[in-house]
Amino acid sequence: MTAATRSDRTPVSHAGGLLRHRDFRLLWTGQTVSSIGSNVTTVALPLVAVAVLDAGTFQVAVLTAAAWLPWLLIGLPAGAWVDRLPRRPVMVACDLFRALLFLSVPLAAALDRLTVWHLLLVALSAGVARVFFETADQVYLPVLLRPEQLPEGNAKLHAAQTASYVVGPGVAGLIAQLIGAVTALLLDAISFLVSAVCLLRIRTVEPRVRRVDQSRSLRRDIAEGLRFVARDPYLRVLTVFGAASNIGLTGYQAVLVVFLVRELRLEPGLVGVLIAVMSAGGIIGALLATTLGRRCGTARALLIGAAFTGPPALLIPLAAPGIGLAWPALGGLLIGLGVAIGNVVKGAFRQTYTPHHLLGRVTVSMHLLNYGTIPLAALLAGAIGARYGVGTAIFVMTAWLALTPLILLIGPIRRRRDLPAAPAAS
Secondary structure, eight states, X not given: OOOOBOTTOSOOOTTTGGXXXXXXXXXXXXXXXXXXXXXXXXXXXXXXXXXXXOOOHHHHHHHHHHHHXXXXXXXXHHHHHHTTSOHHHHHHHHHHHHHHHHHHHHHHHHTTOOOHHHHHHHHHHHHHHXXXXXXXXXXXXXXXXXXXXXXXXXXXXXXXXXXXXHHHHHHHHHHHHHTOHHHHHHHHHHHHHHHHHHHHTOOOBOOOOOXXXXXXXXXXXXXXXXXXXXXXXXXHHHHHHHHHXXXXXHHHHHTHHHIXXXXXXXXXXXXXXXXXXXXXXXXXXXXXXXXXXXXXXXXXXXXXXXXXXXXXXXXXXXXXXXXXXXXXXXXXXXXHHHHHHHHHHHHHHHHHHSOGGGHHHHHHHHHHHHHHHHHHHHHHHHHHHHHXXXXXXXXXXXXXHHHGGGGGGSSGGGGOSSOOSSOTXX
16 A cells, blocks of 8 residues: 555644644544534433433443444445545545434424334434445555554543533433424534534545455455454454443443433433533543553553553442432543543554554454444343333343453453564464
8 A cells, every 4th residue: 555645744743633633633522512412312312212202221222233234234335435546535424324313303303204113213314324434444544644643633522422421411301301302413414514514624544445456355354354353362362352342331321311311311401411421531531542542551551551441330220319320420530531442542452453454444343343233232231121120131131241351351361461563364
């Protein structure tokens, strides 16, 4: 692959960091705005289903499953396609497509045509676009930044994303309380348009994608990415840990809104505030991750993050009206802290460790298992909630999450201070 023309890939002063980097600043701004919009939807969509369409626990869980199902259905070919295509046009097209999808919900509601099936179709279609966008985004960041800038870049992007976990639910709850949950989805549509505009203003010229041998099949490209992950001892254990922890995380989150509204009788505004507080730890974790990795070592930082992700989950089932809401707030805050540390360290590691021509396929191969468990977890939590009660579903999923950090003790990570810079074969 030819070298990129990178007008902004000059050294970045410590005082301003990457926020002095024009193209990164545009990418960061667009993703921050779209993340806030998406996290408005995370709360607004189930609120629409529960409050407007009177959907049941299982139906709300299916909405979550639909949003993540595309990783199982098209994840692998999407990774191979992204490695063959220019990434920025893919990302812009995905943003515009998602803007149209979320505009359709308030339009259908205004025409009195909104149904649960409509919400499911929107969630599923937006999930397809997300597969392509996130895969392209992981490959695009190393185009803008030098390898030594990637930890800071990932930390800033993740800090913004986790900040949106705080702002988005609060905004969704407030709007739902004042003018209705359907209106909140307009914010998500607008946020994707802002993201598309920011991407179009980036000046860095993306390197021409390596010409693919026409005799080379898509199946062979997919297999190459899968083999790289399966044979690598670091990527393999990180993939299994991510998949297992996502079962617990998604499981309790898929039914959390139903639990708070129907079991604890909370108003939509308070639901948004509580979920925002539970997510606030992610901001702290993202800000600490780079420093923690530098001082303690990146491998040890992963283990520390996992310790915060697991056991604190047991606090969430203790939720009760009034002062009892402090338990899920504290548990969610600690989980967010741990998840953010792990995601920042893991993201930078994958981008520098993996050969660039394989990065799209390796990313999506890991996401296939990591994200592929999410729809299954949502359906499982919904089924448990429908059969035994939503409180039982919350308990089962958080108990599972508490045990998942043990997976990182399998393999070489526990014996190292830092993760390696390149595969041993290199």
